[in-house]
Amino acid sequence: MAQVLATRMAFGQELLEIARENQNFVVCNADTKTCGLEKFGKEFPEREFSFGIAEQNLVAGAAGLAACGNKVFLATFAVFASMRACEQVRTFVCYPRLNVTIIGTHAGLQVGGDGATHAAIEDIAIMRSFPNMTVVQPADAVAARALAHAAVDFNGPLYIRLHRNPVADLYSPPNYRFEWGKARMVVDNGADLTMIVSGILLKKAVDAADALEKEGIHARVLDMATIKPLDEEAVIRSARETGAIITIEDHTILGGLGSAVAETVAEHCPVPVRRIGIRDRFGESGDPELLYRAHGMDTASITAAARELAARKNSYR
Template identity: 60%
Template structure:
C-alpha cells in the first residue's frame, strides 16, 4: 500500500523528465515528494519556505507569465491560510495553477487536530473556475497526476496522508468530470464515495450483499464539476443513495449530491461524513468509528434508506 500523496508526487517527477513545460513551488514541507524536483531540475523548483500565502502569490506570478505551476503543501494551509490568494490571484484571473493539498480529512488525526483539513472541499467548491479531483488509491493517483499535468486552469488535487489499499488495476483510466462505477451488485442502493473512503464503501457493499441488499458503488473522483449524469442515473435506478466522504458534511460530496437531487430527482438519501465539528487527535480508524464513518455505519445507513422505499 502507498499513500496517494507520494504516488502523485513521484509521478509528477517522472513526467518532469520528459516534459519541461511546468514548474513546482513548495512550502518547505515533505508533503508529497514533489519537493525533490529541486534535486532533479533546480531551475524549475522554488521553495518558498513556511509562508503559504507567499507560495500562492509566487505561483500566481509565474502562471501570469505563462508557466504551468504545481503549488503543494498541507491542505489545511493552502485552502484556509491562502483562501484569499487562491480566490483572487488564481481563480479570478483563471490562471494555470494546480494546487496540491495533502493530509486531508480524519487521517491526519495522529498529526493533531489543527492540521486536519476537513473543510477544504467546501472552500474550494465555492470558488468559480476551480476544479477539484481526488484519487481513491495509488493507481488513481498516478492517473490523476497525468490529468493534472494536461489540465489548464485552476485545479485542486486533494491527497491523503496514509497508505491506502489498491482498488484499481493498471487498466484504470481517469476522465475528468466522470465518475467510475466500481462495483454493481444490483439496484437496491447506490453508495457514492470519493477518495480514501472508497474501500469502506466496497466493504460495505459486500456486507450488504450478505444481508440480501444489492448495492452499486460509484467513485466520484471529480468533486467539481460533479458528474450529474452518474448521480441521476443511480437515483433513478435505486431511489436510495448513500454518500460517503472523509470531509465535513457541510459543503462536500454529500452537499453537492443532495443539492442536485433536490432539484432534479428527489429520492431517499443519507450522507456519511464528518459532522459539524473540528478534527481531533487520534488514530483515523477510531475517529471514523466515532463519527459513524466506518463500514458498519455505512451498512446501517444503507439499510435505513432501503427501508424507506418499502
C-alpha cells in the first residue's frame, strides 16, 4: 500500500530525486522544517544556501542568485513567504521577473496545531496581486510530484502553495500530467452546478458531489490547480453550461480563488456564485477538521451549500 503523504513532502522528495539528475538549480532554506529540502545541503552542499530564520534575507539572497543566472527554489512557511518577506517578493523577485520559485508550506487551517498566527490564509491573495507571479496549488501527492518536474523547467516568479498534513491521493501517477493554467474536470455528473476547487479540499468536494448525485443534484467538480493565470475559459464554460458555481478553498474568500472566479464570472457570464472559505476572520488554533467544520468547509457543509445554490439557481428561471 502506497504511503500517504502531505503535498509538501511529496514535492520536496521529488525535487531531491530530480536534483540527482538535474544540476541546473539551487535551493535556499530558512531554519525551518518545511518540505524535506532542509536535507538538500547534505547531499548537494554547493547547491544549498541557508539563511536561518530571516525570511527577508532568504528572498533577497534567492533573488541575487537568480540575477546571476541561477534557477532558484526557496522554501519556508507560507505565512512568512507571503507576509514577512512581502516587499522582497514584490520588488526583488516579481519586478525584475527573476527565476525564483517560492515554496510556501503549511498553508491554510491545517496548521491549527501550530497556532493561529501561523495560519497562512491570505497568501494567495497577496501573491496573485503581484504582476509576473504565477500561483499554483496541487491537490494531492501525485499532483505535487508532477508539479516538481514542471517547476524545474518553469521560467519566472512562481509561488507553490503546499499543505502540512497527509492527504489521500485522488490521482494516479500513470494518468496525471500537470498542465500550467488548465483546470481539470474531476467529476462530471451533469449540469446543475459546478464546484471549482484548489488544493486539499478537492476530496471533500468530490465526496459532496457524490452525496448530491444521490439526491438528484448533478454537479461537476473542477480542480483549479493554477490560480494565476486562471483558466478563464473553463470558468466561463462552467457558468454557461451549469448556471451556478461554488468555489472551495482553504483560504480567505477575499482575494483568493473565489475572488478570481467571481471576477471572471461577473465580467463574462454572470451567474449565481457561492464562495466557500474563511470569511473575513483570522486563522485559529485547533484540530484542522474541526476548524473546517466551523468554517463551513467540511463535506456536509459543502453539500448543503450546493443544495441551496441549486435551489437559488432554479428560482431565477
